[in-house]
Amino acid sequence: MATTTWLSASEMRAWRNFIESVSTMSAAMESDLAPSGLTLGDYEVLVRLSESENQRMRMCDLATALHLSPSGLTRRLDGLVTSELVARVASPADRRVMFAALTPAGHAKLADAAPDHVASVRSRLFKGLSRDQVHALGDIFETVKANLAACPE
């Protein structure tokens, strides 16, 4: 292997600020959301379901969307089902598949929690950023996302 290309000063600064921000931010948002009785993961489930046709998704599609393993999703749903925010519905067409379906209570819980969560995102991420910076952020992570999707996995 040839000599290593270390990070430039500008890259190092970006990397450090980024890493530090991400870990702090996720913890802050988690606790911002806590009063609603939801975890960030639960919230994401409800959001995905609410955006889906008939407010339901197949387990495996949901797992992929959430970057969760099948077993992880099963356990996560266990909690949401006992809270009655989500119901398991067997598919009539394919008896292997289970749908996760948003219940009315789940919809209500999401509607209740969403404004606070949006406020949380605003205050934890966007606060203090200019319009241009928000736009740049979108561009940067569009590139990053595409790059990650393209790379050897």
Add this chain to the structure above:
Amino acid sequence: MATTTWLSASEMRAWRNFIESVSTMSAAMESDLAPSGLTLGDYEVLVRLSESENQRMRMCDLATALHLSPSGLTRRLDGLVTSELVARVASPADRRVMFAALTPAGHAKLADAAPDHVASVRSRLFKGLSRDQVHALGDIFETVKANLAACPE
């Protein structure tokens, strides 16, 4: 409560790309690092210690630096100690405190893993970004970090 201020289209795009990128990126970096036998958390411990005076830190300072609970750090160190990459050293000055000290093997392991990890950061985050974008990224997360530090926590 007044009406909720939802995210603008630009904010929504930035938020979605950001969230998606972060989760994918951390998984990718974790597996990039796996061949070295280290986890990202282990790596961070070694980095912190290597940057510290005498290659050692007090447990509580290290826990704070890594955003880890005291118990979490204790367990994490357990692994590194049995791998002999880090040693626990009692402080002569204050018998409550334990130092986590980088061993020569730990230093060697870090030197071995660092180039690959730097390459990973380059390829997962910076690849495809212009010089200006890297700079903007540093600015943005400097603001975010400061904002997070200032907020009610």
Add this chain to the structure above:
DNA sequence: GACAATTACTTGTGCGCGCAACCTTTCCCC
């Protein structure tokens, strides 16, 4: 039409982490 291969999901197991409880040592203050 029957038997492999695949797909969908659940359960067993282990790991990493946080919280609460605990012990020891040090600090503070009267």
Add this chain to the structure above:
DNA sequence: GGGGAAAGGTTGCGCGCACAAGTAATTGTC
């Protein structure tokens, strides 16, 4: 200097997650 408060670490416990193995249903192939 003696007693309460605080600080530093470790252990018990539970939760969330991934991996591997298991079950059930569907698809493909001869």
